[in-house]
Amino acid sequence: DIVMTQSPLSLPVTPGEPASISCRSGQSLLHSDGYNYLEWYLQKPGQSPQLLIYLGSNRASGVPDRFSGSGSGTDFTLKISRVEAEDVGVYYCMQVLQIPRYTFGQGTKLEIK
Amino acid sequence: EVQLVQSGAEVKTPGESLKISCKASGYSFTTYWIAWVRQMPGKGLEWMGIIYPGDSDTRYSPSFQGQVTISADKSITTAYLQWSSLKASDTAMYYCARPHSSGWFAFHIWGQGTMVTVSS
Numbered sequence: 001d002i003v004m005t006q007s008p009l010s011l012p013v014t015p016g017e018p019a020s021i022s023c024r025s026g027q028s029l030l031h032s033d034g035y036n037y038l039e040w041y042l043q044k045p046g047q048s049p050q051l052l053i054y055l056g057s058n059r060a061s062g063v064p065d066r067f068s069g070s071g072s073g074t075d076f077t078l079k080i081s082r083v084e085a086e087d088v089g090v091y092y093c094m095q096v097l098q099i100p101r102y103t104f105g106q107g108t109k110l111e112i113k
Numbered sequence: 114e115v116q117l118v119q120s121g122a123e124v125k126t127p128g129e130s131l132k133i134s135c136k137a138s139g140y141s142f143t144t145y146w147i148a149w150v151r152q153m154p155g156k157g158l159e160w161m162g163i164i165y166p167g168d169s170d171t172r173y174s175p176s177f178q179g180q181v182t183i184s185a186d187k188s189i190t191t192a193y194l195q196w197s198s199l200k201a202s203d204t205a206m207y208y209c210a211r212p213h214s215s216g217w218f219a220f221h222i223w224g225q226g227t228m229v230t231v232s233s
Binding site: 103 | 150157158159160162163172173174175208210213217218219220221223224225226
């Protein structure tokens, strides 16, 4: 299975400041169709996960434009341009290249300073 | 409104069987995959498997193959996750999720989760 490694695992951020989460995969997620099969999810406290980013850099419907995804191959980044209080929770990356062997990263807990 | 509504929390003893459900509404049930995801207490997300209700094509993560059964009933637009003999290690929150398009990625719609507790 493809191992997904996130860093940092804990991320304290001051409101209004930017934040960045890294996700590395054990093998390239770049498909021959040109897309990176990497997604980002946020699980807010007590809630179900919600999709933020798919195909590496596409924002899901309803996701604020302060969230952006970038990267290709094995190295990916989720950036929040200005963190707001409602952004607290655990962020997960997930590779969806190999059905049915999808795998998540360990999760990064974002908290407000 | 597109939504997935899961069945309520369950408390079971080891060795019992269980079937939890995920009721879909607001879209064509047979043309979208539905996945199941496990979250053990205080832990991260684990992808279990996925089913296409149109023809019941089912794919399991190797970690869950043979441990659970995923199924769907088109007549009542409901997907299921079942165990024949529960273990304490099955204690977890289970989520169903649907992709935002007809593919099998980008899970945009999620159920509220079903908490399964297995304890003697």
